[in-house]
Amino acid sequence: MASVALTNLDPxxxxxxxxxxxxxxxxxxxxxxxxxxxxxxxxxxxxxxxxSFTNFAAxxxxxxxxxxxxxxxxxxxxxxIWSNFVITAKYVIVSVAGQMIVGFxxxxxxxxxxPMKGLITTLLLLPMMMSAAVVGLFWQLLYSPSWGPINxxxxxGDFAWLSNPDSALxxxxxxxxxxxxxxxxLLSLAGLSAVPQHLYEAAAIDRxxxxxxxxxxxxxxxxxxxxxxxxxxxMEAFKTFDIAYTMTTQPTAELIAIRLYKQAxxxxxxxxxxxxxxxxxxxxxxxxxxxxxxxxxxxxx
Amino acid sequence: MAAVRTSxxxxxxxxxxxxxxxxxxxxxxxxxxxxxxxxxxxxxxxxVPPTVLFEPEVTPFIRLFTKRVQMQKTxxxxxxxxxxxxxxxxxxxxxxxxxxxxxVQLSQYPDRFMNSLIVAIVSTVLAVGMGTFTAYGFSRFKxxxxxxxxxxxxxxxxxxxxxxxxxxxxxxxxxxLNDSHIGLIILYIAFNLxxxxxxxxxxxxxIPKEYEEAALVDGYTRMQAFFRIVLPEAATGIAATAxxxxxxxxxxxxxxxxxxxxxAQTAPxxxxxxxGSGLPDWTTIAAGTFLFLLPVAIFTFLLRNHLLRGVTFGAxxx
Numbered sequence: 001m002a003s004v005a006l007t008n009l010d011p012x013x014x015x016x017x018x019x020x021x022x023x024x025x026x027x028x029x030x031x032x033x034x035x036x037x038x039x040x041x042x043x044x045x046x047x048x049x050x051x052s053f054t055n056f057a058a059x060x061x062x063x064x065x066x067x068x069x070x071x072x073x074x075x076x077x078x079x080x081i082w083s084n085f086v087i088t089a090k091y092v093i094v095s096v097a098g099q100m101i102v103g104f105x106x107x108x109x110x111x112x113x114x115p116m117k118g119l120i121t122t123l124l125l126l127p128m129m130m131s132a133a134v135v136g137l138f139w140q141l142l143y144s145p146s147w148g149p150i151n152x153x154x155x156x157g158d159f160a161w162l163s164n165p166d167s168a169l170x171x172x173x174x175x176x177x178x179x180x181x182x183x184x185x186l187l188s189l190a191g192l193s194a195v196p197q198h199l200y201e202a203a204a205i206d207r208x209x210x211x212x213x214x215x216x217x218x219x220x221x222x223x224x225x226x227x228x229x230x231x232x233x234x235m236e237a238f239k240t241f242d243i244a245y246t247m248t249t250q251p252t253a254e255l256i257a258i259r260l261y262k263q264a265x266x267x268x269x270x271x272x273x274x275x276x277x278x279x280x281x282x283x284x285x286x287x288x289x290x291x292x293x294x295x296x297x298x299x300x301x
Numbered sequence: 302m303a304a305v306r307t308s309x310x311x312x313x314x315x316x317x318x319x320x321x322x323x324x325x326x327x328x329x330x331x332x333x334x335x336x337x338x339x340x341x342x343x344x345x346x347x348x349v350p351p352t353v354l355f356e357p358e359v360t361p362f363i364r365l366f367t368k369r370v371q372m373q374k375t376x377x378x379x380x381x382x383x384x385x386x387x388x389x390x391x392x393x394x395x396x397x398x399x400x401x402x403x404x405v406q407l408s409q410y411p412d413r414f415m416n417s418l419i420v421a422i423v424s425t426v427l428a429v430g431m432g433t434f435t436a437y438g439f440s441r442f443k444x445x446x447x448x449x450x451x452x453x454x455x456x457x458x459x460x461x462x463x464x465x466x467x468x469x470x471x472x473x474x475x476x477x478l479n480d481s482h483i484g485l486i487i488l489y490i491a492f493n494l495x496x497x498x499x500x501x502x503x504x505x506x507x508i509p510k511e512y513e514e515a516a517l518v519d520g521y522t523r524m525q526a527f528f529r530i531v532l533p534e535a536a537t538g539i540a541a542t543a544x545x546x547x548x549x550x551x552x553x554x555x556x557x558x559x560x561x562x563x564x565a566q567t568a569p570x571x572x573x574x575x576x577g578s579g580l581p582d583w584t585t586i587a588a589g590t591f592l593f594l595l596p597v598a599i600f601t602f603l604l605r606n607h608l609l610r611g612v613t614f615g616a617x618x619x
Contacts, residue, residue, distance in 0.1 A: 019522030022442060029438035033431050033494060034450070040491040041457040044468035051468070058471060106324055109317045120325050122605045126332060128612075129601045133554035134590050137573045138335050141346075141583050149334060149351040178331065183612060190609050190617055225617065239461040242554040246573045257463050264467045265559060277464040288459040292452050295616045 045281070052274035059268040071275035081276070084259040091169055091244075091255060092237040098177035099233055103184025104226065110185070111192045121189070125182045132179060136243035139175045168250035176243055180236075184229045191225035192218070224298050231294060235287040239280075256280060335594065338587035343394065346583040360390040361588035367391065368399040368406040410589055413571040417593075419482055420567055421550040424489035429543045431490075432497025433535065437527060439498070440505035441513075451499070455614065458495040462555035470559055482565045488556045493546040496614065500545065503615025504538025505531070541607040544600050551597065568593050 020028075052071055056064035075081050110121060127135070142150050143161040151159055161171040195218060203213045241257040254262075260280060264273035338346050340357035369391060376392045384392065391398050399406040439447065469488065470479070478484035508531060516526040532539075558570040572589050575581075604611065610618050 019524055022523060025523050025527075026438050026442040026444070029434040030444070033435040033454070033498060036431065037454065037457050037491060037494060040469075040487060041460060041465065044465060044472060045460075047472065048464075048468035051471075058474075106321075109321045109324070112314060112317060114314075114318045114321070118605070120321060122602055123325055124328055125605075125608060126598060126601055127328060129548060129597050130332075130594055131552035131554065131569050131597075133552075133569045134572050134593060135331070135335075137576070138587070138590055139331065140576075141338070142331055142334060144347075147347040147349050147351065149330075152349070152351050178328065182328070186609055186612065187617070228613065228617075235459065241461075241463055242569075246554075257461060260461075261463050261555075261559075264463070265470075270467065270471070273467055277461075277467055280461060281464050284459055284461055284464075285456060288456050289452075291459075292455060295613070296448075299616045 048274040048277060051271050052278055054271040056271040057268050058270040064271065067271070071272045072279075075272065075276055075279065081256075081259065084254055084256045087169060087252065087254060088238060088240075088256045091173055091240065091253075092234055094170060095173040095176040095180075095237050096230065096233045098173065099181045099184050100226070100230060102177060102181040103229070104188045106181065106185040107188030107192055110189060125186060127179045128182045130179070131242075133242040133246045135179065136172075136175060136246045139171075139247060143171055162248040163250065165250055165252040168248045168253040172244045172247050172253055175247065176237065176240070179243070180233060183233065184226075187225050187229040188222060191222035195221045224294070228291070228294050228298060231287060231291045235284060235291060238287065239284060332594075335587055335590050338583055339591035341584050341587075343582065343584050346587070347580075358390075360394070361584035362592075363387045363390050364394075364582070364585045365410050365588040365592075366408055368408050369396040370399060371395065372397050409571065410568075413566055413568045414592070416482065416561075416565055417551060417567040417569075420485045420489060420565070421547050423482075424486045424493060424550050425543050425546040427486070428490045428493035428497045428546050429501075429539060432494055432501050432542065433532075433539060435498045436501030436505045437531060439502050441510070451502075454495045454498050456495075457491065458614075462492075462553075463559070466556055466559045473560065480561045480564050480566075484560055485557060485565055485567070488560065489550040489553065492553070492556075493549055496549070497542050497546055499614040499616075500542045500611060501535070501538060501615075503610060503618065504535050504542070507538075508534045541604060541611065544604050545607075545611045548597055548600055 053066060053068060054064045055067050055071075106124065110117065110124075140162060142148050145151060145158040145160040145163075148161075150161070151157065159167075162168050199217050199221075200213065203217060208216075239257055240255050241261065244253055244255050245258055245261070247253075257280070260273060260276050263269050263276060337353075337355075337357075339361055340359065341352065341355055342358060342360070345352040345355050372392075372395055376397070381389060381392055388398055438444070439451065444450065465488075473479045473481075473484050478487075512530050512534065513523075513526040516530050517523065521529070552569060553567075554569040557567045561567065561570070568589070572586065572593065575586055575589070601608075
């Protein structure tokens with residue numbers, strides 16, 4: 001510190017004498033992005049907050065009226081909406097639990113050296129990079145009761161996965177597990193490879209059982225990263241639209257995002273759908289907050 | 302690893318590797334099914350039992366790119382003989398290719414594919430460009446409320462598309478941006494910008510500050526140091542971020558479904574709309590899906606060392 005004061009070589013101040021000041025550059029670099037996000041994300045949300053207190057319908061030209069909290073009151077007492085939330089909760093639990101188990105299991109299997117490990121890991125990651133809408137569409141063929149390979153391989157006869165009200169939601173969840181287990185696997189692998197090897201060696205010397213090593217060394221050290229995977233996938237599953245929308249039309253698989261889409265763009269109940277959008281938005285932001293908190297925690301390590 | 306390995310450990314290791322191979326086969330099976338259906342004769346796509354091995358043909362791709370109608374009677378043998386090989390494949394299926402004069406009428410697929418390319422490329426260039434500047438700003442300068450601003454930026458990424466789409470649809474309708482490339486590009490920039498800022502900030506943080514400081518001492522201005530020292534150092538990061546943004550825009554479905562229907566429609570909402578009623582022609586749908594997924598598969602291999610960073614917004618590096 002003392003030498004800086006003596007020689008006055010603080011680069012920032014010297015640079016400031018030439019060209020633009022750091023302050024100008026900082027503002028030039030950051031403000032356009034913030035303005036863009038405010039104009040195209042925050043402003044529309046304020047706009048729709050306004051509409052959520054009206055009975056506006058975008059496909060009719062008659063003037064709308066201010067209805068106060070009526071939309072919110074109706075939504076929160078609407079059994080249909082509640083059932084959409086229950087369906088969504090079921091979907092989130094099944095698909096995220098499946099992804100955590102399959103993804104972490106795959107990571108445990110992959111966490112050793114063997115030939116072509118890199119290639120196999122990359123191949124396993126392919127599903128999550130692909131378009132959920134387009135791949136989901138194709139799963140219709142895989143699930144087909146008349147010529148689908150899934151029913152043939154498992155000998156399920158003509159079981160109609162996607163048009164059976166009891167199984168449609170779970171069929172979509174299975175596809176989602178196929179798509180997103182690789183995500184959990186990728187994060188888990190990073191967590192597993194960060195566990196210091198000498199802990200395992202010490203455990204081996206102590207003749208610790210596999211189970212003891214797993215629950216006392218592996219799990220505690222990997223759990224922060226698993227938690228991130230869990231929160232992120234929960235948030236994404238809660239927002240699911242594409243995959244369920246292209247795979248099935250069963251009302252028993254109508255997730256909240258699909259309900260919102262139908263209400264806004266098929267029934268054109270714009271005011272009410274703005275209100276529903278806000279209810280969904282607040283829930284998503286709560287999970288985002290949690291996610292960023294844990295993300296920053298892992299980052300500090 | 303140096304510890305003595307017992308025979309049971311070796312056996313366990315072998316079982317694990319076999320399990321990995323089996324799991325890989327299961328995970329790749331749906332992708333194989335898409336790829337193989339794209340090269341199947343029509344009747345084999347819906348055969349019982351399902352066909353795994355067959356003689357591949359490119360007819361589904363010919364059907365994908367042409368407009369066709371069912372023929373009432375069989376084709377005139379002379380016309381058939383005079384037709385090019387690919388047109389014969391269509392005649393073989395009992396259909397004929399629609400033409401205007403001598404020109405073959407193309408299906409909508411190439412159009413939709415081009416729309417996807419235009420929207421994904423333009424939005425990626427702009428989102429990564431803006432993101433790189435902003436990331437540098439956050440990485441190098443003191444900013445009041447930095448953590449809150451970064452949270453705000455990330456939170457825009459987490460907004461459910463349908464929630465944002467409702468007001469955007471109404472606003473676009475007012476200014477005439479519905480079903481336009483620009484409208485979709487703006488939405489995709491907004492969607493990818495936050496991602497690009499977070500990911501690029503991770504890459505920027507890794508470039509030692511000393512590089513620029515040395516340049517500043519040598520008489521560079523801050524801008525010169527940024528363009529000549531920092532940007533070349535960040536090239537790998539910029540490329541990785543760009544590929545991620547491209548894939549996200551390429552795959553995006555909800556905005557495209559709501560905001561476009563004809564002129565600017567991209568491939569993701571278009572491909573499912575081809576199912577129609579009655580018995581779908583899965584080979585042609587598979588051909589379209591195959592071409593659509595191919596760039597993503599290639600990019601995944603190029604990105605393999607950056608995937609972890611990408612899916613965690615740059616928080617976890619390795």
